[in-house]
Amino acid sequence: MGDTTRALLLLLLLMSTVLTQDFKVGVVDEWPATARALEHAAKAALAALNLTGIGEVEPAAVEPGEPLALPARICQQAKAGVTVVVGGAPAGDNAETARAARLAAEAAARAGVPLLLLQPAPLAASWEVLALYPHEDVVAQAGADLCQAKGWRRAVLLHEGSARSAALIAPDEEQLELQARRLPPKHDDALLRNTLLVLKKAGATNFIVWCGAECAVRVLDAAQRVGLLGARQSFVVLSLELHTQPLHTFSHGGANITGLMLFDPEADSVRDLTSAWREAEGGVLSEDALPPTAVLLAYDAVKIAARAHLDLRLARNETRAAPGDCDSGRGAFHADSLLNYLRAQEEWNGISGALSWEADGQRRVDRLQVVELQRGGLLAHAGVWTAVDGVAWERPAPADGPSPSPGLMVNRTFTVLIAMNDPYVMRRDSTDRLSGNDRYEECLLREEDLTLKKAIEICRAAVVSRIYSENVKNEMEPVFQDKHFAITDLTITAERESAVDFTTPFMNLGIGILFRKPKPPEPKVFAFMLPFSTGVWLLLGVAYLGTSLLLYAVGRLCPEEWQNPYPCIEEPVALENQFTLANALWFNLGAVLLQGSEIAPVAYGTRAVASVWWLFALVITSSYTANLATLLAQKTPVYIISNVYDLANNDKGILYGAKAGGSTFTFFEYSKEQSELYRKMYEEMSKQKMPESNEEGIKRVVEDDEKYAFLMESTTIEYTTERNCLVTKVLSQR
Template sequence: MFILNRFVIILTVCGVELSAKILTPIGAIFEQDNVDAELAFQSIIFRENMYNENIEFVPKVVKLSTSDSFAVEKQVCELLSEGVVAIFGPSNVHANGIVGSMCDTFHIPHFTTNWMISENLNVESHKFTRNFFPESNMYSRALAEIVVNFGWTSFTILYDNNDALMRLQDVLQINGPDDTPITVRKLDDNMDFRPLLKEIHKSGETHIIIDCAISNILELLRQANDVKMMEEYQNYFITTTDTHVLDFAELKFVRANVTAIRLIDPSAFESTSAVQDWNQNSFRNKNTKLYLTENIQTESGLLHDSVKMFSSVIKEFDGLAPAPIKCNGNNDWSQGEDVMKSFDERTENGITGRILFDEKGLRSHFTMEVLEMSQDGWRKVAYWDSTEGVVLTRDLSEVIVVTRLGMPFFGLKTPEDGEVLEGNDRYHGYSVDLIDGIAKILGFKYEFTLEPYNLYGAYNKETKKWDGLVKQLLDRKADMAICDLTITYQRRTAVDFTTPFMTLGISILFAKPIKQPPDLFSFLSPLSLDVWLYMGSAYLGISLSLYVLARSAPDDWESPHPCETDPEEVENVWSLLNCTWLSIGSIMGQGCDLLPKSISTRLVTGSWWFFALILLSSYTANLAAFLTKEQMDVSIESAEDLAKQSKIKYGAVLGGSTLSFFKESKFPLYQRIWSAMESAEPSVFVGNNKEGEDRVVKSKRLYAFFMESSSIEYIVERNCNVTQIGGLLDSKGYGIAMPVNSPYRTHVSHTVLKMQEEGKLHRLKTKWWKEVDGGNCEADVASASEGAAELGIGNVGGVFVILILGCVSALILGIAEFLWNVKDLAIEEKISLWEALKMELLFAFNFSITTKPVFSNPSKSPSPSEDIEDSHQSSDTLNTISKSKN
């Protein structure tokens, strides 16, 4: 092959045509041990020659030590003398500058593939040099945006040379003056990194950015593992673009999160085609490794793309005429400027993505993949684009979402007759709808898996291990965990959380108060028993005082007949009966026809009236409240009430965040509650919320259950025997948990926030809390919100009892008075009791008679004539009554 190339070169230089194709020499300068780059160069030249009808490229490969400036300059002159139309390489920055300057002088296109400061490479100083490596400022910005996306507030940078600091210049400016300082440490040249790593470990730093030679990466991570710096809390971001080609077999089981970047797109058609060419026997020998698309090095990929893009330009260039150039002459390649102009106007897609140069001749448009190390190797989790920034990977494999059973967040569907449910269709709940909404916005697929023991995730201090959902994430068995998983400080040390999709707090679930039967004499409730007794005593005391004062006061003794101005006798109307009647009439608000005359009696009467006014007004004001209030049994209303008593027990879910809240709280009240729960016998702890609800219902108000308010709202909507009491004891939120530094976290958080602003989260909660199997206790809620309930007969029945007793008593007294009067009439008229009773009954029920004759006047002794006259009148009256009856 070498002899054939030299023969073709000789013929080309001599101007001899072997075919219709124009033989076009292309030069390349490589380091002596850079086999991969040379292989990529040779393979793309071979492929282009196969499909190029007009031009055949003749590769001119030079292998030397690029640290020798004189040798580099000499080799460039030899390539120019052979008529090359372009030079590729070298990778050494200093040697690259020499080659670029010479190519500018002789108008020969020059293509390089290594990082260099953009200010040193632009169209003014290097018109004929194009660097396929991304522009340095844009590259630095990409690294900074990736770090910001991680959410790191503090980190340590490990580097090996000053170029690394230039690449990380934007990363160094992430934190402001008021933020946590960024630590920058240089790696030792003696390859013993342990002392430095121990210092970092002692400082408590868990976020480390590494920018060093690829040959040092594995050794650095090995030593980090030796000093226990590769645990689940450590996070590494390696900015070396060829990290993905290293063999991490011995480190892939470490628990630390290791993230890297690459410019290669292994899924691109150009990548698979190039690897096929590299693996052809014509480009391999027995010592050459088998190439895979995932193991393409950055320089090889960039070199492949540069040759392919230049070839595409040359193939469409009319009248190409390669010409030998002497370094000591004044000639240059006349077609060089036209070739570069056509090159800058072209856009290609290659192994390293879309290739486009801006007006300054810099590659400022590129894509960078973000990789995460897993037990199965590197996994693409996101990418950075010069126009979009950090973007969640759209072509990922299915996202695994782990959860636990527990409605309304996650439950199993009940299939209808003949229905077969598979996959995610087997489940329903708030979590299912939320993940589905996020997946539709971000464009990924997902699969639900169940936590085997249905645990949330708690840390065991003895075993120093996590269980439940958190363990699933730490073991990399799932990408997300969602349920009513509370964001706590301890959990955040192990996993990351998104923006809370629901805010809540700890509250108390308790059985509803037992409704007491209405009291028949509830109208007495506005005043206490003592007040009623004091009022009765005051009534009797005032009546007696008024009676004594009236008999003592001269002004209350008056003439029996108002017309007699100078009576021989005066009388006092204030008998004990009239005094009691005045007192009772005043307190009833009715008054009395008899009024006192003297100052003393008026004063005591006025004082009683004032007393009656205040007491009657107070009674009336309280009566409405007492008659409309349902009398309940004694109840607790807050956590303070629970802590003050010992009759009602209280507990929480064992191993949950609610229990941790009381256990770790420094507030005296909550410490008291925790001590009571911990020492209670039998145990007041339960396995889940359902057990707690059942215990509250069955305990007959002897057990209260601490749980999160969102769960209480769900239960109260469906169980009318329980209620929420008291306010929220704390404030927290439910979030979607992910492994530390998961690339999904930021995007999922943004999506959750967007759904919250659009009201979608509120609609989801309304659906699963109230609409689906909910609203059973809506009537109770409505009646309680409409104000006072109507009064039933049970509330005011005592008033009717008093009325009936009064009427019955009056009837009995009336009958007694009637019979007593019949007896007196029989004696005075000297008739039988039956005749007197008959006569009085006939008169009483003759409603047409409105006047009644006086049969006798016991206060005055009648004369004989009056007796005769009265006798005749009585006889006439009896005769009249008899005739009326007949």
């Protein structure tokens, strides 16, 4: 027995010597924090094999967003003598990820170092790469089986990149009618909300979200804001990293949110690794926090690589071979043997499930965990998906007692904070004595919209709309304390969104100018000349004089106009012409004034001139009469200001302001660096005392008589001008 024991100890010593010389793990990732977490997972894997102090882990972070940084790090680690490289392709769209994976695989092939990828990426059979992350075809099949298990006949697919995923999830339209919608860019939240609003109005209730975990949370946040996280809606999130995101804000609306996980968080091995991961992160994580899937995959990758190295007893003979070198294309010794051994094994056991690979290096995954979001934000185990049997539900049996309400907002009493601002919330005019909520009438809240079956307590708090400062969160928390909702005409700003959650705006508006309506002008002495401009009057005078001179000349030239002034004398000494210059002027004036004249043209020439003048006089007289009647009936007011530029640059002493501390006033404060006009207006308003409410501003506009303008929301201005005839809306612009 003693000889046998000594022989075993000698064998272990020799194996330790082999590993001490040869086994070295390289860890690469584009973020230092992730690289550090992968390093801890690799060390935990070595510790699980009792190789602590024997194996070596060399972490390296690569430059984010640079595809060439990953292959450069792989070549650097290969030259340092690593046995295997564990890491992931940089995060990004499909094209960037594919390019980074291709370059990394080519670098690993040149150096002859096995590369174990921890992120999804397309592979090729010739690459020296094994993927531990499930392929998108596997995720698509799991998503299709989930839809079938839920009994969905139609759904909306919200995806990033190409629409290839739609064909993977719903190859048969008769089983699942899928409507694909590409998600807007990550920074365009307004467009995302509008897209979901359109889907909501179309009656969509079932949604499949296929994008990264952060993107999925952004979609859920937008869905919550547009009212798509109610009891009628269901979401299937196909990201395997959903457990890494905070989800508690989406757990109270009643929507069913189902996800997938690669590992079982309740397994003992997963719990041990999770505890070690939390300790490595400095104890700042909550007890419910779960590590990213890449951490568990790194643990499995290092563990199976070390076991394969141990099984093959690979040792590098320094006289025969050198480490891999990308520059010369020299591969590491026995690297192909290690990679082929990993491929050849029928199945490796790992905490992320069984490990085996296809010919192209993609992992075979035939089992995923199905989880559902519970109240409080935890993802609870709900079933198991297998490639053969589909989804098998394993939801826990309901506890004894009354069943929960199908809708979380049904049969509940809510305290709703509403600011008293016309016309959104007003006191109800009634001859009866009213009490409680009956005293108010509001256009913002209808009980059927919230499916409420009990009374709503309305609290008067006009201070809500005044909240706007750098310490906005501290100011808003006391106001909303013990309140479930706040419904008011509160402008959504970035500062306010940092303190509370807003729904989709029920109204979109801009900034307008409220000003005193100009008084009707006093009658003028020469008001009768207003129908025509000065130029027209001058042309009319020229036409009158010119026609009179023409009539005088034609009358003098026509023989028929020379008449015998004394009919009793057959042979008069001289003949007279009736068209003297004075008579010609008088004849044309009578025609214009529609009074006629005793002078009548006799010759054809004078009659032609007179006919043209009469026609001209008829048109001019009719136009003048119509315009004069219109001007006398409608007195056009004269506006002192017509836009914001006139207001800012007025020289008539017109002051202006906005509600103190309101979003309109702060708009000018924040925009002063972007516009010289807004800077000038803000400086002018800062010299004055701003009204504390809209009512005070409206009162000042009326009393100051065209010496004060009030800036506020255009919709409120329209409501005010319809009920107050003394004010008017000058501008709507923002």
